[in-house]
Amino acid sequence: MLKEYAQILxxxxxxxxxxxxxxxxxxxxxQKKKSDTKLMPYECGIDPVGTARQRFSIKFYITTxxxxxxxxxxxxxxxxxxxxxxxxxxGLVEMGVFILLLLVGFIYVWKKGAFEWx
Numbered sequence: 001m002l003k004e005y006a007q008i009l010x011x012x013x014x015x016x017x018x019x020x021x022x023x024x025x026x027x028x029x030x031q032k033k034k035s036d037t038k039l040m041p042y043e044c045g046i047d048p049v050g051t052a053r054q055r056f057s058i059k060f061y062i063t064t065x066x067x068x069x070x071x072x073x074x075x076x077x078x079x080x081x082x083x084x085x086x087x088x089x090x091g092l093v094e095m096g097v098f099i100l101l102l103l104v105g106f107i108y109v110w111k112k113g114a115f116e117w118x
Contacts, residue, residue, distance in 0.1 A: 059117060062114050063114075066109060066114065069102070070102070070106075073098075073099070073102055076098070077095070080095050
């Protein structure tokens with residue numbers, strides 16, 4: 001029974017060994033001189049503006065929730081696409097209703113102005 005897991009065990013040893021050696025070499029060979037510039041948060045190459053403790057607009061959270069909803073839709077579409085031939089017309093109609101419901105919800109959110117950044 002252990003022979004079945006031997007390849008996975010060897011792969012895990014190689015992966016963790018490589019990660020450990022990389023971290024060790026980085027700490028041994030890397031520069032240790034701290035400066036104000038190195039300790040600043042990185043903001044896409046732009047100089048930081050304001051503090052890191054500011055509140056975000058609720059629009060960011062709404063957009064995130066909508067993204068997650070459609071990301072989960074893609075998660076449901078993949079297994080459906082894999083077994084589509086076995087489901088036949090019933091599976092096609094079922095997924096069509098699912099996508100239609102999501103589309104109606106998307107249009108509703110759009111009409112309510114969730115994507116407008118005033």
